[in-house]
Amino acid sequence: MLAVMMALTPVDFYKSMTTHADHVLQGVMNMKCPVCVAAELIHDTRDLPYTYKGKTTLIPAVTADFCSTCDESITDMAETERIMRAMQAFIRLVNASVVEPTPIGSMSRKLALG
Ligand SMILES: [Zn+2]
Numbered sequence: 001m002l003a004v005m006m007a008l009t010p011v012d013f014y015k016s017m018t019t020h021a022d023h024v025l026q027g028v029m030n031m032k033c034p035v036c037v038a039a040e041l042i043h044d045t046r047d048l049p050y051t052y053k054g055k056t057t058l059i060p061a062v063t064a065d066f067c068s069t070c071d072e073s074i075t076d077m078a079e080t081e082r083i084m085r086a087m088q089a090f091i092r093l094v095n096a097s098v099v100e101p102t103p104i105g106s107m108s109r110k111l112a113l114g
Contacts, residue, residue, distance in 0.1 A: 031074075033067035033070060033072055034074070035070050035072040036069050038069050038070075039068050039069035041065035042065065043063075044063075044064070044065075045061050045063045045064075046062055047059065047060050047061065047062065048064075048083065052090055052091050052094050053094050053095075055090075055094050057090045059086045062075065062079060062083060063079055
């Protein structure tokens with residue numbers, strides 16, 4: 001007699017749950033800048049200048065991957081959120097303290113890194 005009772009077993013379900021996609025972001029030692037693709041990013045903690053309506057503030061101790069070529073900085077989720085909050089707080093501060101109209105056209109891009 002042939003045993004043909006080998007139907008579905010729970011093992012089939014567990015097998016399908018294993019992921020093999022977690023190696024995609026691993027194994028990259030030197031991360032290139034996604035903007036200029038010319039330079040490697042330098043992991044560092046710096047004060048990040050932020051300019052709004054001609055006024056500049058420093059967002060202190062931002063940990064990010066900095067590009068030495070194009071001034072780009074890549075932050076993780078937590079730092080991004082912290083920076084966004086700092087920017088929004090600064091924007092509110094500037095808007096609250098503006099007493100004179102800011103001339104449009106003074107938006108020249110400055111290199112703030114020394
Ligand atoms: Zn770059």
